[in-house]
Amino acid sequence: MVWSSSLAMGLSHVIMCLCVTGVWCQVTPLSLNTTTTISPTTPKPTPANVGHVTVIGRNETSITLQWNEVNGTGITYELKFSNGSNTTISVSDGNGTVTYTVSPLTAGTEYNFTLFTMSEGGSSIGYNFLAVTAPANVGNVTVMEQNETSITLEWEKVSGTGITYELKFNNGSNTTNPVSDGNGTVTYTVSPLTAGTEYNFTLFTMFKEIPSRAYNFIAVTRPLSVVGVNVTGQNETSITLQWNKVNGTGITYGLKFSNGSTTTISVSDGNGTVTYTVSPLTAGTEYNFTLFTMFKEIPSRAYNFIAVTRPLSVDGVNVTGQNETSITLQWNKVSGVLMEVNYLQSLLPSMLRL
Numbered sequence: 098m099v100w101s102s103s104l105a106m107g108l109s110h111v112i113m114c115l116c117v118t119g120v121w122c123q124v125t126p127l128s129l130n131t132t133t134t135i136s137p138t139t140p141k142p143t144p145a146n147v148g149h150v151t152v153i154g155r156n157e158t159s160i161t162l163q164w165n166e167v168n169g170t171g172i173t174y175e176l177k178f179s180n181g182s183n184t185t186i187s188v189s190d191g192n193g194t195v196t197y198t199v200s201p202l203t204a205g206t207e208y209n210f211t212l213f214t215m216s217e218g219g220s221s222i223g224y225n226f227l228a229v230t231a232p233a234n235v236g237n238v239t240v241m242e243q244n245e246t247s248i249t250l251e252w253e254k255v256s257g258t259g260i261t262y263e264l265k266f267n268n269g270s271n272t273t274n275p276v277s278d279g280n281g282t283v284t285y286t287v288s289p290l291t292a293g294t295e296y297n298f299t300l301f302t303m304f305k306e307i308p309s310r311a312y313n314f315i316a317v318t319r320p321l322s323v324v325g326v327n328v329t330g331q332n333e334t335s336i337t338l339q340w341n342k343v344n345g346t347g348i349t350y351g352l353k354f355s356n357g358s359t360t361t362i363s364v365s366d367g368n369g370t371v372t373y374t375v376s377p378l379t380a381g382t383e384y385n386f387t388l389f390t391m392f393k394e395i396p397s398r399a400y401n402f403i404a405v406t407r408p409l410s411v412d413g414v415n416v417t418g419q420n421e422t423s424i425t426l427q428w429n430k431v432s433g434v435l436m437e438v439n440y441l442q443s444l445l446p447s448m449l450r451l
């Protein structure tokens with residue numbers, strides 16, 4: 098029930114009373130000029146958000162941020178992580194830039210930050226931005242195998258999700274190699290390549306288009322093998338071989354004997370043939386040779402061939418008997434060699450194994 102008292106009509110204001118179940122409960126002054134009666138405390142303005150935050154540097158463990166100061170005095174900044182923790186950044190007043198490095202962080206991680214401007218007037222609504230740390234570098238790249246046209250590499254994955262790998266060649270081109278998340282090894286075959294060539298590789302891990310530090314390594318392809326060997330001469334103690342050089346620079350040749358010993362043959366770069374005399378050898382002997390090329394200690398596929406030395410000639414043949422139908426000859430035996438006897442009359446050779 099609401100009523101007005103006529104006793105109050107002479108006053109400059111009306112007192113209105115609200116009675117609930119007969120109890121005076123509130124007196125409300127009307128038409129009071131409140132602005133004149135309330136003490137004039139000017140509220141401090143809420144500070145503005147920063148205009149923009151730039152990531153000016155980063156590595157595996159830190160992100161460096163920069164922003165323009167907000168005008169005003171007594172301004173500080175509070176950087177809040179998405180996990181709720183925050184850090185206060187005090188700066189001197191001014192209209193310069195603030196540079197702040199957030200650390201320690203985890204490599205290859207996206208962080209959701211909110212930057213608040215703080216003053217006596219309170220906190221700004223917050224400037225929200227994302228920033229990522231650089232992914233970890235690969236630890237170790239192993240060349241698993243190589244042939245004339247390809248090199249197979251292996252490395253351990255780095256921890257993190259959404260990581261890819263980018264392999265860059267010395268010619269500047271690069272290739273991206275996405276892999277599944279999780280632990281394990283990545284095996285990657287680089288192809289096509291040129292035989293007997295040294296390649297400079299750079300492997301990056303990539304996270305949200307941010308590369309890791311570079312991992313540099315060198316790997317070589319297997320050199321070409323020789324396609325044929327000609328025996329161009331032999332005598333009792335040596336065999337002369339000839340073959341065409343293979344393409345490439347810095348190629349050497351290795352000649353392996355069946356007993357396992359190997360001779361390295363250095364040749365000049367460029368086209369042409371190689372002539373090489375193997376000596377000393379034993380007369381009348383069959384040799385199994387393996388010829389291979391070498392480039393930076395990587396051997397080519399083997400080329401196997403057989404060559405023989407000339408047998409010793411028989412000296413001092415004595416006629417030890419003769420009759421109408423036969424002549425008996427005697428000479429010192431040359432071991433393991435087929436002998437040839439020429440009949441003077443017929444000039445037809447007769448072979449005899451002794």
Ligand SMILES: *[C@@H]1O[C@H](CO)[C@@H](O)[C@H](O)[C@H]1NC(C)=O
Nearest residue numbers: 127128129130131132133134
């Ligand atoms: C309140 O007071 C101010 C200054 O004292 C005056 O300018 C304003 O007009 C007044 N308002 C009312 C509703 O009386």
Ligand SMILES: *[C@@H]1O[C@H](CO)[C@@H](O)[C@H](O)[C@H]1NC(C)=O
Nearest residue numbers: 154155156157158159161198
């Ligand atoms: C990352 O960068 C910060 C700031 O530049 C530096 O202090 C730190 O040593 C760097 N860490 C690595 C692992 O490079």
Ligand SMILES: *[C@@H]1O[C@H](CO)[C@@H](O)[C@H](O)[C@H]1NC(C)=O
Nearest residue numbers: 145148166167168169191192
């Ligand atoms: C900050 O103050 C400078 C001069 O002190 C002025 O030129 C600039 O416009 C101000 N910036 C803002 C956002 O008010």
Ligand SMILES: *[C@@H]1O[C@H](CO)[C@@H](O)[C@H](O)[C@H]1NC(C)=O
Nearest residue numbers: 175177181182183184213220
């Ligand atoms: C920062 O952290 C403190 C204490 O941990 C908390 O009182 C404050 O509200 C936080 N600030 C923001 C902007 O979240």
Ligand SMILES: *[C@@H]1O[C@H](CO)[C@@H](O)[C@H](O)[C@H]1NC(C)=O
Nearest residue numbers: 166168189190191192193194
């Ligand atoms: C703020 O900027 C103005 C104009 O660019 C400059 O004159 C003044 O020195 C700056 N103040 C500070 C504290 O850097």
Ligand SMILES: *[C@@H]1O[C@H](CO)[C@@H](O)[C@H](O)[C@H]1NC(C)=O
Nearest residue numbers: 178179209210211225226227
């Ligand atoms: C970042 O965090 C803010 C508040 O904590 C949230 O509103 C926003 O969606 C988050 N952004 C992303 C990309 O997660």
Ligand SMILES: *[C@@H]1O[C@H](CO)[C@@H](O)[C@H](O)[C@H]1NC(C)=O
Nearest residue numbers: 236237238239240251252253
């Ligand atoms: C690289 O890997 C090879 C083979 O797995 C290992 O022998 C070598 O010690 C590793 N090197 C480094 C620096 O981890």
Ligand SMILES: *[C@@H]1O[C@H](CO)[C@@H](O)[C@H](O)[C@H]1NC(C)=O
Nearest residue numbers: 243244245246247249286288
């Ligand atoms: C080289 O190795 C790759 C991968 O193992 C294979 O695909 C290719 O056929 C090989 N090339 C030659 C010439 O052996």
Ligand SMILES: *[C@@H]1O[C@H](CO)[C@@H](O)[C@H](O)[C@H]1NC(C)=O
Nearest residue numbers: 263265269270271272301308
């Ligand atoms: C790889 O190549 C692409 C395009 O050719 C280029 O945008 C990118 O920056 C390169 N990456 C690296 C790590 O060089």
Ligand SMILES: *[C@@H]1O[C@H](CO)[C@@H](O)[C@H](O)[C@H]1NC(C)=O
Nearest residue numbers: 254255256257278279280281
């Ligand atoms: C990867 O390996 C590390 C240590 O070797 C282990 O702590 C982690 O749980 C493994 N993660 C996965 C996804 O297998």
Ligand SMILES: *[C@@H]1O[C@H](CO)[C@@H](O)[C@H](O)[C@H]1NC(C)=O
Nearest residue numbers: 267268295296297298313315
């Ligand atoms: C490869 O790298 C080595 C040193 O890292 C350098 O001496 C060589 O010139 C490079 N080769 C090419 C073809 O870039």
Ligand SMILES: *[C@@H]1O[C@H](CO)[C@@H](O)[C@H](O)[C@H]1NC(C)=O
Nearest residue numbers: 325326327339340341370371
């Ligand atoms: C090897 O002999 C063949 C047939 O006589 C000849 O065509 C070839 O050019 C020779 N090769 C070399 C390297 O001398």
